Amino acid sequence: MYPPPHPTRRTLLRGALGLSTAAALTACGADSTTALTSGDVTLALWTHDPGYEAFFEKGIPEADRLTDFRYHLKVTRAGAPDVVTKLLAQAVAGRGTPDLIGFEIGSFPRMLRGDIAERLLYDLTDDIAAVPGLKDDLLPARTAPFSKDGRVYAFDSDTPMVVYFYRDDLFDRYNMPKNTATWEEFAEVGARVHRDHGASMCVVSTVGSDAGQVVQSFQMLLYQRGGAFFDADQNLVLDSPEAEEVLRFLCDGLRTGFVIDISDYYGAAMQTALKQGRVIGLPMAIWYKNYGLMPNVPEQNGRWRVKALPRFEGGGAVTAAAGGTGFGVIKDKANTRAARDFLFKTWLTHEGQVRRFTETGYLPTRRSVYDDPRLSAARDDFCGGQRLFPLYRELLPQVPPFHQSPDQSILYDVLAGNLLRAYHGDLSPRQALKQTAADFRDQAGR
Amino acid sequence: MSTTTTAGPHRARSSWAPYLFISPFYLLYVLFMLVPIAVSLWLSLTEWVGLGTPHWVGLRNYRLLATDISFHRALGNTAVFVLVAVCVVVPLALLIAQALNTRGLRVRDLWRTAYFVPVVVSPILVALIFGLVFDRQFGLANSVLRALFGTGGVDWLGDPGWARVSIALVMLWRWTGYLTVFFLAGLQNVPRELYEAAALDGAGRLRTFTTVTLPALKPVTAFVVVTSFIGAAQIFEEPYLLTGGGPAESTLSVTMFIYRAAFQRQQFGYAAAAAVVLFVLVFGLSQLVNRLLGIGRATS
Numbered sequence: 001m002y003p004p005p006h007p008t009r010r011t012l013l014r015g016a017l018g019l020s021t022a023a024a025l026t027a028c029g030a031d032s033t034t035a036l037t038s039g040d041v042t043l044a045l046w047t048h049d050p051g052y053e054a055f056f057e058k059g060i061p062e063a064d065r066l067t068d069f070r071y072h073l074k075v076t077r078a079g080a081p082d083v084v085t086k087l088l089a090q091a092v093a094g095r096g097t098p099d100l101i102g103f104e105i106g107s108f109p110r111m112l113r114g115d116i117a118e119r120l121l122y123d124l125t126d127d128i129a130a131v132p133g134l135k136d137d138l139l140p141a142r143t144a145p146f147s148k149d150g151r152v153y154a155f156d157s158d159t160p161m162v163v164y165f166y167r168d169d170l171f172d173r174y175n176m177p178k179n180t181a182t183w184e185e186f187a188e189v190g191a192r193v194h195r196d197h198g199a200s201m202c203v204v205s206t207v208g209s210d211a212g213q214v215v216q217s218f219q220m221l222l223y224q225r226g227g228a229f230f231d232a233d234q235n236l237v238l239d240s241p242e243a244e245e246v247l248r249f250l251c252d253g254l255r256t257g258f259v260i261d262i263s264d265y266y267g268a269a270m271q272t273a274l275k276q277g278r279v280i281g282l283p284m285a286i287w288y289k290n291y292g293l294m295p296n297v298p299e300q301n302g303r304w305r306v307k308a309l310p311r312f313e314g315g316g317a318v319t320a321a322a323g324g325t326g327f328g329v330i331k332d333k334a335n336t337r338a339a340r341d342f343l344f345k346t347w348l349t350h351e352g353q354v355r356r357f358t359e360t361g362y363l364p365t366r367r368s369v370y371d372d373p374r375l376s377a378a379r380d381d382f383c384g385g386q387r388l389f390p391l392y393r394e395l396l397p398q399v400p401p402f403h404q405s406p407d408q409s410i411l412y413d414v415l416a417g418n419l420l421r422a423y424h425g426d427l428s429p430r431q432a433l434k435q436t437a438a439d440f441r442d443q444a445g446r
Numbered sequence: 447m448s449t450t451t452t453a454g455p456h457r458a459r460s461s462w463a464p465y466l467f468i469s470p471f472y473l474l475y476v477l478f479m480l481v482p483i484a485v486s487l488w489l490s491l492t493e494w495v496g497l498g499t500p501h502w503v504g505l506r507n508y509r510l511l512a513t514d515i516s517f518h519r520a521l522g523n524t525a526v527f528v529l530v531a532v533c534v535v536v537p538l539a540l541l542i543a544q545a546l547n548t549r550g551l552r553v554r555d556l557w558r559t560a561y562f563v564p565v566v567v568s569p570i571l572v573a574l575i576f577g578l579v580f581d582r583q584f585g586l587a588n589s590v591l592r593a594l595f596g597t598g599g600v601d602w603l604g605d606p607g608w609a610r611v612s613i614a615l616v617m618l619w620r621w622t623g624y625l626t627v628f629f630l631a632g633l634q635n636v637p638r639e640l641y642e643a644a645a646l647d648g649a650g651r652l653r654t655f656t657t658v659t660l661p662a663l664k665p666v667t668a669f670v671v672v673t674s675f676i677g678a679a680q681i682f683e684e685p686y687l688l689t690g691g692g693p694a695e696s697t698l699s700v701t702m703f704i705y706r707a708a709f710q711r712q713q714f715g716y717a718a719a720a721a722v723v724l725f726v727l728v729f730g731l732s733q734l735v736n737r738l739l740g741i742g743r744a745t746s
Binding site: 081085088091092110113114115116119120206207208209210211214260261262263264267268269272273278406407409410413416417418420421424439442443 | 495496497498514515516573577578581582583584585601603604605609686687688689690691692693694695696697706709710711712
């Protein structure tokens, strides 16, 4: 028997090299997919909005109580488009994807291209059906934007109704009626107010660097009027009499001064216009109070009010929807089940939806929650103590669905350019819409 | 014999040594330059949404690009930006360098720093500042025009023509100072005796500039022109941050077109095809410029 020889330096180096290579290869391998069914779990949450981070953090105790898991969150924040880009990059790498992810509504169409949604996202449809009454309780208008072929891939954060924000004090000072029934009457009043006081009552965004904002100004009124960009089958339906009517209405408003073009809803130009009283009202989604008005003009606290949009004489509803963020779960991961349970027990519970409104201002996506007396009782200081929720409840049945298409960014690019040309008078509304449809057909599907 | 047998492997090892020393660079070059270019080329022949298996489509993407009005617009806009860079920014940089090189100039370093600062300012900040300057309703540019001429309704970023002008102005502001540094370095290397000889021959300022300064600066000018050409052909930050390529694609550059196809529309194969076209154009034209300017050729 010989004693085992001492390892030489070369042997040790080889061993170390082998171990480090093995470790590196292991690290490069795919995530473990042995599903966790209970116990401690750390969910990787990706979002663009710190408000959601805070909401989910606060929801942990309730989720712990209602599930078999004890949750911890590891949050990554990035810009809304970057969240999707990073997700796809990590998916290609085969590791490092999140468990729970928030898609800003304008970024979600990228997931609709090809079979990306089916490959990456957990299909929530069967789980919705498994909860008694949930399917009928969820607003179809808010599941539609995050669905594909009838399958739901994310739950919206909000029912972002479009309402009319206005300066109550200036409406009084200028002797303006607050209950004007139609946009057409409203525009007449607006032209007079602009002539006499230099103020405008409607805004269109002309920020070239953000096609989404330019389109949104038009989109809100188009959907209110009953038009749409895409139907449920993702076909372009923009070129319609409703669209022409709305675009003509905005173009005419720009000529009379009833409508003002502002480069950016959130930036310095809008802040200046609000502070100078050049904008005394505008149609916008309800979240604009928190993200546009309050940060830009905190000194106008108590002077703003909210009301339903006037109707168009030709028809349509008194609201629309604009914006939203859908939270989805990444499929085939160890934490998929835990993430799904977490989403259901924080995002979709009655208490969770009430809390979401009180903490973030986002409206519930379940019909039944609108009857909660706590929500109706809430008063809004920025809006002079106005009780906003009864108005929202009244508008709820009129919220139109919003269908998305993988070619949506193409539409936004071409539509934004043609809207600006129509606003400038370079194209008639009819020509702008025809041109948009033609440009879209040229670019879509390449 | 024994000498021969021991010297053989030694000589062989010695002959490999230089290659081994330079191999790290070439390995990295292959990994991070040639492989990505080859992959782009292959990707351009496929249809790929960014996930899953790319589908082979042959030259379809190139055929579509040939008929894509949007791509043609991007090529046209990029050509305009290249012309601005080469025909406006470069000459202006030369003139500023000439001014900064004037003997007896006071606070010379302050002027030089002032011209160079824009290039180190973050592009995000540049976009924010110029977004405020060019705002139609409340911007500084229109306010100044109103104050001076009583009219200031220029839609700098919303009108297709003015949007291009705005991007050109930002390019001018951002890159002139940077290129000035190269010309300044070149001017400082022009032998003083040449100017003295020109003065003795009775040459005026213009004559001295055209017969002494410009020929002496030819190598620097060639370098600046080629790098400006390549930089402008790949312009991205200015239009992306300031106008998003709009309005109506009037400031869309080819690199923005590629970015949009890949990261907004999930058309990676199509984006790769556009990237290959851009690569071929930039490579070919820069070679042409190299030849025209005589870069790399020994001067007699």
